[in-house]
Amino acid sequence: xxxxxxxxxxxxxxxxxxxxxxxxxxxxxxxxxxxxxxxxxxxxxxxxxxxxxxxxxxxxxxxxxxxxxxxxxxxxxxxxxxxxxxxxxxxxxxxxxxxxxxxxxxxxxxxxxxxxxxxxxxxxxxxxxxxxxxxxxxxxxxxxxxxxxxxxxxxxxxxxxxxxxxxxxxxxxxxxxxxxxxxxxxxxxxxxxxxxxxxxxxxxxxxxxxxxxxxxxxxxxxxxxxxxxxxxxxxxxxxxxxxxxxxxxxxxxxxxxxxxxxxxxxxxxxxxxxxxxxxxxxxxxxxxxxxxxxxxxxxxxxxxxxxxxxxxxxxxxxxxxxxxxxxxxxxxxxxxxxxxxxxxxxxxxxxxxxxxxxxxxxxxxxxxxxxxxxxxxxxxxxx
Amino acid sequence: xxxxxxxxxxxxxxxxxxxxxxxxxxxxxxxxxxxxxxxxxxxxxxxxxxxxxxxxxxxxxxxxxxxxxxxxxxxxxxxxxxxxxxxxxxxxxxxxxxxxxxxxxxxxxxxxxxxxxxxxxxxxxxxxxxxxxxxxxxxxxxxxxxxxxxxxxxxxxxxxxxxxxxxxxxxxxxxxxxxxxxxxxxxxxxxxxxxxxxxxxxxxxxxxxxxxxxxxxxxxxxxxxxxxxxxxxxxxxxxxxxxxxxxxxxxxxxxxxxxxxxxxxxxxxxxxxxxxxxxxxxxxxxxxxxxxxxxxxxxxxxxxxxxxxxxxxxxxxxxxxxxxxxxxxxxxxxxxxxxxxxxxxxxxxxxxxxxxxxxxxxxxxxxx
Numbered sequence: 001x002x003x004x005x006x007x008x009x010x011x012x013x014x015x016x017x018x019x020x021x022x023x024x025x026x027x028x029x030x031x032x033x034x035x036x037x038x039x040x041x042x043x044x045x046x047x048x049x050x051x052x053x054x055x056x057x058x059x060x061x062x063x064x065x066x067x068x069x070x071x072x073x074x075x076x077x078x079x080x081x082x083x084x085x086x087x088x089x090x091x092x093x094x095x096x097x098x099x100x101x102x103x104x105x106x107x108x109x110x111x112x113x114x115x116x117x118x119x120x121x122x123x124x125x126x127x128x129x130x131x132x133x134x135x136x137x138x139x140x141x142x143x144x145x146x147x148x149x150x151x152x153x154x155x156x157x158x159x160x161x162x163x164x165x166x167x168x169x170x171x172x173x174x175x176x177x178x179x180x181x182x183x184x185x186x187x188x189x190x191x192x193x194x195x196x197x198x199x200x201x202x203x204x205x206x207x208x209x210x211x212x213x214x215x216x217x218x219x220x221x222x223x224x225x226x227x228x229x230x231x232x233x234x235x236x237x238x239x240x241x242x243x244x245x246x247x248x249x250x251x252x253x254x255x256x257x258x259x260x261x262x263x264x265x266x267x268x269x270x271x272x273x274x275x276x277x278x279x280x281x282x283x284x285x286x287x288x289x290x291x292x293x294x295x296x297x298x299x300x301x302x303x304x305x306x307x308x309x310x311x312x313x314x315x316x317x318x319x320x321x322x323x324x325x326x327x328x329x330x331x332x333x334x335x336x337x338x339x340x341x342x343x344x345x346x347x348x349x350x351x352x353x354x355x356x357x358x359x360x361x362x363x364x365x366x367x368x369x370x371x372x373x374x375x376x377x378x379x380x381x382x383x
Numbered sequence: 384x385x386x387x388x389x390x391x392x393x394x395x396x397x398x399x400x401x402x403x404x405x406x407x408x409x410x411x412x413x414x415x416x417x418x419x420x421x422x423x424x425x426x427x428x429x430x431x432x433x434x435x436x437x438x439x440x441x442x443x444x445x446x447x448x449x450x451x452x453x454x455x456x457x458x459x460x461x462x463x464x465x466x467x468x469x470x471x472x473x474x475x476x477x478x479x480x481x482x483x484x485x486x487x488x489x490x491x492x493x494x495x496x497x498x499x500x501x502x503x504x505x506x507x508x509x510x511x512x513x514x515x516x517x518x519x520x521x522x523x524x525x526x527x528x529x530x531x532x533x534x535x536x537x538x539x540x541x542x543x544x545x546x547x548x549x550x551x552x553x554x555x556x557x558x559x560x561x562x563x564x565x566x567x568x569x570x571x572x573x574x575x576x577x578x579x580x581x582x583x584x585x586x587x588x589x590x591x592x593x594x595x596x597x598x599x600x601x602x603x604x605x606x607x608x609x610x611x612x613x614x615x616x617x618x619x620x621x622x623x624x625x626x627x628x629x630x631x632x633x634x635x636x637x638x639x640x641x642x643x644x645x646x647x648x649x650x651x652x653x654x655x656x657x658x659x660x661x662x663x664x665x666x667x668x669x670x671x672x673x674x675x676x677x678x679x680x681x682x683x684x685x686x687x688x689x690x691x692x693x694x695x696x697x698x699x700x701x702x703x704x705x706x707x708x709x710x711x712x713x714x715x716x717x718x719x720x721x722x723x724x725x726x727x728x729x730x731x732x733x734x735x736x737x738x739x740x741x742x743x744x745x746x747x748x749x750x751x
Contacts (some may be wrong), residue, residue, distance in 0.1 A: 128500050131645075132645050185627065185631045339561075343565050
């Protein structure tokens with residue numbers, strides 16, 4: 001009798017069971033401002049990129065059979081909240097969206113300019129399926145358009161974006177990936193920040209450049225181009241590797257950045273007018289030289305070092321000028337430095353740092369650059 | 384002498400050490416970084432945890448000093464000798480009620496965490512019911528068995544914590560730790576109250592005293608046991624702040640759980656580290672709740688000598704279930720936890736201290 005009574009309990013099985021075939025694995029999301037007919041359903045347009053596991057396989061076997069072999073498909077849905085938009089999708093796909101594997105969130109330029117993107121990120125932080133390591137990027141133009149790009153050597157656009165964005169070690173022009181947890185931290189502490197920018201070029205994408213956000217209003221202030229992003233990376237001390245190209249005599253020389261040390265010193269005697277000195281110490285190799293230089297001569301190397309330092313100085317000061325004078329937001333992290341090292345001063349000025357009176361825009365930032373050549377490669381002279 | 388150690392119904396110092404540690408580690412560590420940093424706003428919160436922990440260790444010393452004075456006796460018998468029988472009955476019953484609410488709180492904790500992170504469609508009632516049935520099964524056996532279980536559980540918990548921290552080292556950002564020493568001392572003291580609450584559990588020793596075989600070594604073993612959660616809380620606090628920064632920690636509901644979610648191991652196998660984390664966490668919550676339930680029953684047994692263990696367990700479980708279902712939302716659960724903690728101050732800290740002082744003054748001793 002007792003056995004008979006307990007049997008039905010065992011027969012009920014698992015309450016939260018979802019078969020793996022019924023799950024639609026979302027790898028990326030794009031958020032746009034809804035337009036025209038979609039705008040009737042809601043303000044925002046959410047696009048999810050799903051993985052089609054079948055597509056992943058058929059490509060490997062050379063596309064035999066009739067299947068087109070796309071490894072992904074996109075679905076868009078409008079809604080005033082991300083939650084309803086995501087739920088609306090379940091009407092239209094046999095597999096309900098499952099976001100545990102979401103890698104990337106693309107925010108459209110327009111949404112960022114309106115300063116509303118933070119509102120749309122709430123779901124991605126609140127829902128238990130989400131991970132804090134999801135990366136956030138800004139799309140130049142529309143996010144849904146970018147998700148349609150057909151990658152050349154990857155099967156899924158999102159995977160293509162993601163692995164390209166992970167190339168900062170190769171290029172200082174890519175802003176390091178920023179995840180949604182970091183974004184939340186910036187917003188909560190009202191720190192201005194930059195995000196990597198993704199732009200469409202014909203049928204490929206480029207992740208060089210960055211988008212600058214004002215921490216207080218969370219609006220997009222503007223984009224930094226490749227050079228300026230490189231400068232920002234150097235100023236923030238995040239540039240691990242990269243290339244500096246400049247003219248030496250009449251020919252070009254490529255300096256390969258191999259290491260960078262950044263030190264900040266601040267003179268806070270006048271809190272209204274703070275003087276920062278940024279010491280940048282760079283070391284690297286000579287990647288390529290088209291000029292006739294004897295690289296075993298000390299004075300030649302010293303000249304290259306001097307030129308590199310000048311180039312570094314030019315690059316960073318132009319970035320500082322753009323960030324400080326045009327955007328008037330501190331994405332260099334000087335505010336963080338003050339908070340960490342000069343807390344008593346910071347407490348007084350933090351509400352007027354890069355908003356209000358904008359002390360940041362009035363402070364003086366001096367760069368002192370030094371470069372060293374560690375390695376000249378295996379050839380002394382080519383021509 | 385050492386012919387067959389585990390055959391008897393007694394436990395040694397290792398078990399005391401592991402049990403104190405395991406009993407204290409419960410629901411608190413998941414929320415502790417948030418509650419602390421909410422008040423202190425910076426890494427300085429470690430001082431609050433330090434003060435709270437020191438306070439808890441002081442009272443643990445009181446409790447263990449008291450029970451080592453009265454070997455093999457529980458709260459009811461000790462109180463009976465020191466302050467007389469009527470008061471002893473009163474306090475023992477009060478202690479039983481306190482422990483019963485403690486069980487309910489932990490059960491609710493298990494349910495609400497699993498609801499958020501593990502099963503979002505299973506009704507909370509069902510999770511609680513299943514957990515409660517396991518608890519009843521656990522306390523149906525002798526309490527020594529339950530006490531010994533901690534030796535198995537504690538290494539798993541510590542190992543998990545080590546793994547959690549190792550996997551987060553790469554996310555650790557030293558810049559989040561600065562600035563130091565900026566918090567007002569009043570905030571630090573106030574926040575230490577919160578951390579003190581996370582150290583409750585050691586008061587169960589008042590009843591487990593009956594099974595401990597080396598009274599002289601209790602003090603040392605239980606203090607060592609307290610050091611485990613003490614170190615653990617400090618480490619977890621440093622890491623949540625180091626990884627997330629004070630602002631995000633203050634706004635995450637369960638910062639420690641977020642730490643587990645953050646983990647990403649290349650290869651995809653460990654991408655869901657949090658599921659392992661929660662499985663182990665349910666383990667510690669289980670041992671905490673089971674011991675609290677066991678203590679409730681022991682307390683009632685002490686007062687009502689005729690009652691049978693299993694009968695008590697079965698009759699109490701519907702009561703627990705009803706208490707568990709009372710808080711309707713998170714705010715109420717938190718308030719519920721706060722009340723229990725205040726009761727804990729009274730029954731777990733003040734009562735043993737008064738008993739110890741009185742027994743010292745009157746010269747009452749365990750062996751007549």
